Amino acid sequence: MNNSSGSNHDCISNSNSNSTSSRVNSNSAGRCAADRRDLGSHFLALARLGSARPPGPADEGEESPTELNTINSSGGFLVVSTDKLSVKYTNVDLHGHDVGVVQANRPAPVRRLAYYFEIEVKHAGAKGHIGIGFTSENFKMRRQPGWEPNSCGYHGDDGLLYRGHGKGEAFGPTYTARDKVGAGINYATQEFFFTKNKAIVGTVYKDVKGPLFPTISVHSQNEEIVVNFGQEPFAFDIKAYEAQERLRQQATIEKISLPPNISYGIVRSYLLHYGYEDTLRSFDMASKSTIPPISLDQENGFEEQEILYALNQRKILRQLIRNGEIDAAFSKLRDCYPQVVQDEKSATCFLLHCQKFIELVRVGALEEAIKYGRVELSRFFVMADFEDLVQDCVSLLAFEHPKESFAGYLLEESQREVVADTVNAMILATNPNAKEFQGCLHSYLERLLRQLTACCLERRSLNGDQGEAFHLHRVLNNSNATR
Amino acid sequence: MAQVTFLVKLIMRGSSKKVITKEDWEKRLNDVKIRKEDMNKLVMNFLVTEGFVDAAEKFRKESGTEPDIDLSTITDRMAVKKAVQCGNVEDAIEKVNDLNPEILDTNPQLFFHLQQQRLIELIRNGKVEEALEFAQEELAPRGEENQSFLEELERTVALLAFEDVSNCPVGDLLDMSQRLKTASEVNAAILTSQSHEKDPKLPSLLKMLVWAQNQLDEKAIYPRIKDLSTAKLEDPSAS
Incomplete structure (x- = not known):
């Protein structure tokens, strides 16, 4: 078994005749077909991506605490209000094991930069023995947060921080009636932080692993607190805190130095890869006249031979598809690259036929669209790979305003772009000198961004799933991110 | 064979890092879907911020990407x-x-x-x-x-x-x-x-890649991209 050649073989097998490649070529016919399927399915996946909503600032499906857990609270010592958002100590405290403590209904979500919640002290009661913090799932529900292992709490009566035992450490001011006090976890720095009346009190290293529940406590007669899990605006500006934290990370990252002109090279190779020829010409012209001129010589390591292939043809085909002239694109392909459209059941042909159908719908030629669909699309209905996309296409006919329907994504510009990208990749793959199949599929830029995303995800998963993931979409749409 | 010697080497070194083979890593890379329009935006942002006005105009026409300025x-x-x-x-x-x-x-x-x-x-x-x-x-x-x-x-x-x-x-x-x-x-x-960022986003993302790889190095052995200009994955078992 030789795994290393898996992604590194020739796609066009007749171009080489030396001994190493003939070994690879012995099974390259099978591989080649498999690769072409991969390529097709890659673009089908991209076409489907259009129907999915882009990732927003959502918290990746993790649910946040919304209310207090009345089942697992120290019943008898406290009363939780009917809205499950406030507690009152109704007993008389006698010792250290009759604390009125209550956790949130869910642990703090972890797949984010920070989690935060707040309390407001309504009545300080007899002694003001109020606490706020985080505890693990099996916390002893008659003790203050911080007094027991795997917990951390900031206490109102003494302003001390308790971490796992009954002896507190100097931390911040005391707090009492009318104070708003918050507790948070910063997953990037692995720290707990506490606030009082809009200001940070202090931070401490988070030495507790596993899920952590927001926890509040009362421990003397008539103490009453209200908890805010974000249903009301916080007193503390958590958004500003997060922004500051991102800036801090960004500052560390900005100190890293890059090879000279690397960004120019990557942009240039992107333009070449996708056949944006006019842009490339302007870009090159301008690069020459900048002061000092930008030169990308061979020593920079850019290998452009492969993506120079058929640049002008690729540009023309992209233009045709972007203009919705699918027939013209088909005939040009038949003339110049018949192998790309040879297999009528391939993903490439499928996407082109779909696009032709979509263009007919776009201009309102519905009868013609139906005719075309019967001739060219019906055969794809029975093929599992294509079924869902065909159905989406056909359903465009059912709506008076197809653009507003669930299949409206098909009428977007981005759908044309996907088809153009598919054809572009298929033409690159006809290059007899193509060394690597990946090269036809992904631009350098895309490969780097995929590596970045994968590294961030892997790092987070090795870190107990804590912290923010990297989403290009979010970076691009958050214009203050790098300021 | 290469994999075995690689693992032996790791054991000798007493490494406690997670080992991710090239094959596994490539699967993860394939699961990452980058939107074309996002890459286009990134390129447009670079052209605009660096002042390639003609190229930005052409790119708008060729890719349908609207400039943010x-x-x-x-x-x-x-x-x-x-x-x-x-x-x-x-x-x-x-x-x-x-x-x-x-x-x-x-x-x-x-x-x-x-x-x-x-x-x-x-x-x-x-x-x-x-x-x-x-x-x-x-x-x-x-x-x-x-x-x-x-x-x-x-x-x-x-x-x-x-x-x-x-x-x-x-x-x-x-x-x-x-x-x-x-x-x-x-x-x-x-x-x-003009309420625009003063630096393009692309170099920051490249730096972030270098940083993310350095961070992951502490916990895992996996195929890195050492040379940004070729974007080539290094095979960890080959070293």
Whole structure:
């Protein structure tokens, strides 16, 4: 078994005749077909991506605490209000094991930069023995947060921080009636932080692993607190805190130095890869006249031979598809690259036929669209790979305003772009000198961004799933991110 | 076979890091879906911020990507930048004020650096008397307000004390790099005044990649991309 050649073989097998490649070529016919399927399915996946909503600032499906857990609270010592958002100590405290403590209904979500919640002290009661913090799932529900292992709490009566035992450490001011006090976890720095009346009190290293529940406590007669899990605006500006934290990370990252002109090279190779020829010409012209001129010589390591292939043809085909002239694109392909459209059941042909159908719908030629669909699309209905996309296409006919329907994504510009990208990749793959199949599929830029995303995800998963993931979409749409 | 020797090597090293083979890693990479329109936006952002106005216009047509700034403002910004790069500082100042007089009003440091560059150009052109007059009238009052301005001014005026400036300790002020520094400062100030970020996002993302790989190195052995310009995955078992 030789795994290393898996992604590194020739796609066009007749171009080489030396001994190493003939070994690879012995099974390259099978591989080649498999690769072409991969390529097709890659673009089908991209076409489907259009129907999915882009990732927003959502918290990746993790649910946040919304209310207090009345089942697992120290019943008898406290009363939780009917809205499950406030507690009152109704007993008389006698010792250290009759604390009125209550956790949130869910642990703090972890797949984010920070989690935060707040309390407001309504009545300080007899002694003001109020606490706020985080505890693990099996916390002893008659003790203050911080007094027991795997917990951390900031206490109102003494302003001390308790971490796992009954002896507190100097931390911040005391707090009492009318104070708003918050507790948070910063997953990037692995720290707990506490606030009082809009200001940070202090931070401490988070030495507790596993899920952590927001926890509040009362421990003397008539103490009453209200908890805010974000249903009301916080007193503390958590958004500003997060922004500051991102800036801090960004500052560390900005100190890293890059090879000279690397960004120019990557942009240039992107333009070449996708056949944006006019842009490339302007870009090159301008690069020459900048002061000092930008030169990308061979020593920079850019290998452009492969993506120079058929640049002008690729540009023309992209233009045709972007203009919705699918027939013209088909005939040009038949003339110049018949192998790309040879297999009528391939993903490439499928996407082109779909696009032709979509263009007919776009201009309102519905009868013609139906005719075309019967001739060219019906055969794809029975093929599992294509079924869902065909159905989406056909359903465009059912709506008076197809653009507003669930299949409206098909009428977007981005759908044309996907088809153009598919054809572009298929033409690159006809290059007899193509060394690597990946090269036809992904631009350098895309490969780097995929590596970045994968590294961030892997790092987070090795870190107990804590912290923010990297989403290009979010970076691009958050214009203050790098300021 | 390569995999086995690789694992043996790891055991010998006593490494506790997670090992991810090239095959597994490639699967993960394939699960990452990058939107084409996002990459297009990233490229457009680079063209716009770096001032490739013609290329940005062509790219808008070829890819359908809308720029995040009015393209006509790029031309003006690039004209200012070029004027500084060519040593026409007076012209540059005038152009900035035409664009938006607030830029220099609210940026005393930038204004000082532009005036300093003007002084440098006068000295470069051997206009000693004019340079002295300019320093006294325009720059000295600002030096009185601000200690760091004063130090900069002294450094610049020191150029006049040397016959052979190419060999003097403050000779770097006459370098091209000084013009480029000033030019990029003006460029950034104009972008900020247009509520646009002063730096393109692409270099930051590349740095983030280097950083993310370094971070992951502490916990895992996996195929890295060592050379950004080839974007090639290194096989961890090959090392």
